[in-house]
């Protein structure tokens with residue numbers, strides 16, 4: 087791990103009326119670090135992810151990516167947003183474009199890459215996630231696990247500095263979960279900076295440098311996985327772990 091701060095959230099707050107969706111969130115993610123975010127339903131995990139690339143606005147606080155403050159809107163936001171690759175629970179692929187087109191359109195349109203280069207890059211990325219042989223198909227012809235791997239390749243095609251995953255396996259059949267997690271573990275092994283919201287504690291054990299536990303819109307506790315899983319400090323984390331680890 088490089089140790090240099092890449093994503094910094096400082097005192098970030100967001101309210102909906104009386105509800106504190108995020109409250110005093112201070113989080114620094116270093117270059118090459120893999121951070122797994124866990125917590126009960128409604129604790130603010132998705133909002134945290136969406137806040138990092140300003141899909142959600144914040145009320146107070148600052149967000150920087152690679153030292154640059156993220157503005158609320160405008161061209162600069164679009165440029166900085168490209169530094170953040172997002173993979174959601176639903177794959178959000180273009181249904182009427184081929185798998186290869188899904189991974190080449192972004193770099194051609196947003197980065198001005200020429201088509202031949204985008205195609206070569208796209209094929210290399212599809213190879214990397216193990217679906218190169220599906221390049222000419224439409225997304226609906228692929229399994230859920232394959233579609234999610236295409237979604238990962240599409241995010242990587244923009245050459246992001248950090249990848250955010252928001253429950254990337256929760257819409258998948260059990261037998262497809264591991265093929266997506268394996269791709270994510272290999273990305274982590276290659277030094278990709280990653281923030282991953284997941285209920286897959288096996289992934290946290292295999293790849294995370296740090297587990298961040300959220301509850302009530304706050305970061306309640308954070309620690310290395312082995313420490314967090316064997317000796318959580320807070321009662322809320324103990325309670326949460328006792329529920330999910332018995333399933």
Ligand SMILES: Nc1ncnc2c1ncn2[C@@H]1O[C@H](COP(=O)(O)OP(=O)(O)OP(=O)(O)O)[C@@H](O)[C@H]1O
Nearest residue numbers: 102105106107125126127128129130131132133134
């Ligand atoms: N646009 C919104 N308007 C009102 N309330 C919202 C909005 N977005 C999120 N919330 C509320 O903020 C809280 C945090 O939501 P969030 O989706 O971030 O939690 P989460 O930890 O990701 O939950 P889950 O694990 O169920 O996906 C929830 O109580 C949710 O209902």
